[in-house]
Amino acid sequence: MNCPTDNFICNPFLYFHLAANAIFRDHLPEPLGTIIVLALTVAMVTTLIALIVMSQVWAERRIVGFMQGRLGPNRVGPAGLLQSVADAVKLLLKEIIIPTQADKIPFMLAPLLVLVPSLVVWSIIPWGPGLSVTDLNIGVLFVLGLGGIPTIGILTAGWASSNKYALLGGMRAAAQLIAYEIPLVIVVLVPVLLAGTMSLGGIVEAQSNLWFLFFLPVGPVAFLLFLVAGIAEVNRSPFDLPEAESEIVAGFHTEYSGMPFALFFLAEYANSFAVSAMTTTLFLGGWGGPILPPFIWFFLKTYAVFFVLVWIRGTLPRLRYDQLMRTAWKVALPLALVTLGVAAIELSLIRSLLG
Amino acid sequence: MGLPMELRQNVLITSVDKLVNWARGASLWPVAFGLACCAIEMMAAGTSRFDLSRFGAEVFRPSPRQADLMIVAGTVTTKMAPAVRRIYDQMAEPKYVIAMGACTIAGGPFQGSYSTVPGIDNFVPVDVHVPGCPPRPDALLWGIMKLQEKIRTQSIADQRR
Numbered sequence: 040m041n042c043p044t045d046n047f048i049c050n051p052f053l054y055f056h057l058a059a060n061a062i063f064r065d066h067l068p069e070p071l072g073t074i075i076v077l078a079l080t081v082a083m084v085t086t087l088i089a090l091i092v093m094s095q096v097w098a099e100r101r102i103v104g105f106m107q108g109r110l111g112p113n114r115v116g117p118a119g120l121l122q123s124v125a126d127a128v129k130l131l132l133k134e135i136i137i138p139t140q141a142d143k144i145p146f147m148l149a150p151l152l153v154l155v156p157s158l159v160v161w162s163i164i165p166w167g168p169g170l171s172v173t174d175l176n177i178g179v180l181f182v183l184g185l186g187g188i189p190t191i192g193i194l195t196a197g198w199a200s201s202n203k204y205a206l207l208g209g210m211r212a213a214a215q216l217i218a219y220e221i222p223l224v225i226v227v228l229v230p231v232l233l234a235g236t237m238s239l240g241g242i243v244e245a246q247s248n249l250w251f252l253f254f255l256p257v258g259p260v261a262f263l264l265f266l267v268a269g270i271a272e273v274n275r276s277p278f279d280l281p282e283a284e285s286e287i288v289a290g291f292h293t294e295y296s297g298m299p300f301a302l303f304f305l306a307e308y309a310n311s312f313a314v315s316a317m318t319t320t321l322f323l324g325g326w327g328g329p330i331l332p333p334f335i336w337f338f339l340k341t342y343a344v345f346f347v348l349v350w351i352r353g354t355l356p357r358l359r360y361d362q363l364m365r366t367a368w369k370v371a372l373p374l375a376l377v378t379l380g381v382a383a384i385e386l387s388l389i390r391s392l393l394g
Numbered sequence: 395m396g397l398p399m400e401l402r403q404n405v406l407i408t409s410v411d412k413l414v415n416w417a418r419g420a421s422l423w424p425v426a427f428g429l430a431c432c433a434i435e436m437m438a439a440g441t442s443r444f445d446l447s448r449f450g451a452e453v454f455r456p457s458p459r460q461a462d463l464m465i466v467a468g469t470v471t472t473k474m475a476p477a478v479r480r481i482y483d484q485m486a487e488p489k490y491v492i493a494m495g496a497c498t499i500a501g502g503p504f505q506g507s508y509s510t511v512p513g514i515d516n517f518v519p520v521d522v523h524v525p526g527c528p529p530r531p532d533a534l535l536w537g538i539m540k541l542q543e544k545i546r547t548q549s550i551a552d553q554r555r
Contacts, residue, residue, distance in 0.1 A: 108442035112450045115420040122450050128417035134486040284456030296459035296486035
């Protein structure tokens with residue numbers, strides 16, 4: 040759907056912006072008004088993410104249930120829709136245990152260190168044309184940089200817990216991130232190369248004729264590599280070694296209870312949704328699509344990718360540690376390099392043939 | 395009993411109680427731990443035929459810190475009892491215990507043996523006893539529903555002692 044940004048269907052936040060500007064920017068001295076409008080925007084996006092995470096947890100439990108021939112949560116609210124609400128309220132009211140041997144300040148800071156970057160990523164993801172909190176011209180770089188910070192939080196959590204299982208989980212997370220960050224960064228360069236820009240909005244606009252997924256032969260390979268490396272980066276199954284319960288109890292969050300644990304939980308799902316959104320933006324044409332408004336297309340594609348993540352979780356067992364490292368260094372990294380090289384050669388051939 | 399008598403029927407307290415009890419009852423995450431043959435039935439309760447997840451209780455947490463419910467499934471020997479008590483102590487409040495099977499209720503077929511604890515009431519407070527040797531998975535589901543009923547009668551005011 041071709042969409043002007045001053046249309047309410049295309050831009051559901053239009054009235055919010057108009058109202059916020061009219062109330063705060065026009066009647067307050069300048070820096071104050073802008074700060075208030077920004078704070079409101081941040082609050083809105085954060086609330087949206089919390090709602091999305093709740094829908095995701097419910098969807099994951101139901102879908103995995105159906106895949107295993109079960110029903111999944113269906114007693115709480117219609118079709119179990121309020122299950123995540125019940126979980127959230129319960130976790131809020133649960134006792135917070137801080138072990139006496141723990142390093143208290145890092146122990147309480149670690150969940151925030153994990154959660155905040157995964158929320159900040161949402162400031163640049165384009166929901167529709169011109170519909171992101173801000174469109175950075177180095178958007179891709181920004182996302183990759185933020186993607187590395189949660190691991191510091193996980194390592195902090197593992198260290199501060201003063202628990203050997205937590206420490207092992209934190210160490211595993213760090214090693215895993217280093218292994219998968221490199222193929223991820225290289226493979227992200229393919230869409231950047233094809234679009235000629237690092238701005239996420241620009242990358243989506245460059246896909247208006249052809250999704251980068253269908254840019255043969257490199258598109259599908261790059262897409263798969265990005266998905267695999269992305270799953271590994273957010274520690275989702277089958278790459279959830281940092282919290283493997285069969286080996287190291289609950290990994291880095293072994294000692295966390297109540298709300299700090301809920302923050303880890305929230306961050307994990309916000310991250311996996313961010314990976315789905317990045318896959319949509321980089322390879323599946325972002326908000327582009329016929330008939331329906333752009334932000335609906337964005338959510339349809341993102342939830343479709345998230346469904347694939349759940350599907351993978353319901354299908355594959357957890358990898359062994361040496362298998363994980365072998366896949367990263369001996370398969371993913373060379374393949375990513377080859378993909379990037381082929382993409383560059385192909386692009387220069389097309390440019391020289393077409394003049 | 396922190397509330398004065400005239401405020402006992404306070405609208406705010408009762409509705410908060412309702413919300414809290416609803417949330418606690420609807421998301422009882424058990425600790426992933428089993429001791430003997432009852433644990434097999436507990437696992438069966440999570441499978442497609444019985445499906446614990448309908449009640450939101452399929453999230454078996456590996457770490458006791460994140461769990462709400464300890465299902466003691468199987469014979470508790472005198473050697474194992476300190477470990478069970480330790481897991482109970484490591485759980486965060488509010489925590490609940492289901493004693494599953496004859497052994498955990500009174501020692502079962504091993505009652506009077508030199509090595510078996512005659513009922514886990516001796517060292518942890520039990521909320522619901524589920525009889526059987528071993529109880530069928532549907533009996534465990536019944537136990538969880540009984541526990542939900544019990545949680546519904548709790549009040550925040552009573553806990554502040």
